[in-house]
Amino acid sequence: MTLLQVLRVALRALGRNKMRSFLTALGIVIGVSAVIAMVAIGDGAKARVQQAFETMGSNMLVVLPGSTTSGGAMGGFGSLPTLTWEDLSAIQTQLSAVRYAAPYLRTSSSVVSEDTNWSTSVAGTSPDYFAVRSWPAARGALFTVSDVEGSTKVILLGQTVAERLFGQGVDPVGQQVRVRNVPFQVVGVLAAKGQSPVGQDFDDVVFVPYTTFSAKIQGGLKNLLAGTIFVGATGPQTTALAESQVRSLLRDRHRLAEKADDDFSIRNLAETASAAEEGARTLTTLLAAIAAVSLLVGGIGIMNIMLVSVTERTREIGVRMAVGARGRDILLQFLAEALALAVAGGIVGVTSGLLVAWRLAMTFGWPVLYRLEVIFVAVAFSGLVGIAFGLYPARRASRLDPIQALRFE
């Protein structure tokens, strides 16, 4: 018998028990669609995390000043300014893995336009900051190095602030706003960046050159940098190297003894991001594993029905053997039936799994990710389940004694 003939005989046999075949395949349908949907959900969550971290900035390190210790209580990082402006320029100029370094000084203040006002974060920084965070201007332009050098009174508005002060769709470039009674000219509006993973609005902020910030908004100590330093590494691979370079440079400059703790801290966003991604991946694996259990249950369903079928059709097997079927023919026939059930279930399962994933993605607003390899693996795996669970019943059928089988009532 050719394989095509085997397949046709198998399909005909399945067709004789349509309801039973359908219900048996349903187990696989549910298993496969669960796997597909779960993997898509996990992938969607992972992509969401990735997206969130990408909006925060890529290859980015944040250097925070040290902590105060008063009466044995640690004040937490950032409570004591330990970074100096010279630290900043040293990071900028001396380290091979660092491309950008920008100061970030911040306070809260209300920003006043002609008609209204809005309380927001006011930050002083340099153009490098926008490079580190890959944050372009949506309207107008970013302020420049010469704005920093000249301490000009220019301001960049975050999307939220621009909308609050000037209304949606209005171009505020060229308008004036006042911060702590100092008039600033709006040179640009930043592109919308959305929310941080914890829901903080990245666009509720305004930026001025850090020199202007120190001179007009919040004067600081002359040598100390009363804020944080954003560092951009030269690439994703060099982020870790940049981190260790910054650490040893700062320890050197701060003359820390070998066993002393750092008087600063470095946040590596790439690490945080990959940890979060790792978490999402674990979630995906867990979900897929649970779904795979249901696929296994579906396989057991196939085995169960095939065993029933072999018993029911013992006479048929006997007849087939009497007219010349070899054990191999019988084995192939039952295997083909199990395989056809499983693969048909797998194909329907892929379709319904994709639909479920799409529906869930619509509901939760995350990207739908269809991974072709997952679809292939799911169908191949359901085929494998069919063979694995069909093999035992099929072997049993093929080893029947034709005389016994013919006499079976």
Added chain:
Amino acid sequence: MSLLHLEDVWKTYIMGETELHALRGVTLSVEAGEFTAVMGASGSGKSTLMNLLGCLDRPTRGRYLLQGEDVSSLPPDALAAIRNRTIGFVFQNFNLLPRTTALENVELPLLYAGLHGAERHARAREALGRVGLTDWAHHHPNQLSGGQQQRVAIARALVNRPHLLLADEPTGNLDSRTSAEVMALLQELGRGGITVVLVTHEADIAEYSSRVIVMRDGQVRSDVRRTARRAEPEAPAGEQHADAAGGSAP
């Protein structure tokens, strides 16, 4: 050369501690074209003999030559090939596949012979024609009478052009009129050159054969050649309405 030749054949079943000798040294030959009936009470070994002749089973001891070839120790796949090409089976309970058309039932041996679609259909149709059931090709067994089912089974046995037709109580589930029809058909096939061996416990069925072998306790008790009575079906086979199935002969 005889078509089949058994030489001191023994078949022993081991049931726990005891040995059961179903056949105790059977020696017999059947010539090509003979129409032989094997009779005997239940437990006489006639079914075991049929299973051996049909290559469904292998003797424990002794030799079985089929067309001069010793088949007593062939592996299962080789026996399957012999069953497929050389032997046709007819059973008491017809053993047609349920929910499968008459044509597909007849095609079954051809499927295992590796024949492809068109040729398979043509040969199966031809075989159905020989038993007078051309018009019933697409009916399922449960839509056919007992006699018709048995004729489908005979068509299935014939379709691969075997040399030997083995019939195990072929009329056991049929009424006397239908039995006569089936026997007429078998006799006709015999005249066409096929060697027929049938098992029966009914003397009037055995009368249709040209040789009667009586078995008892696993041995041949008598072996008589004589003139066969010719089966006269009351109506020509083929175009009858469905007869009542399952009514066994007295």
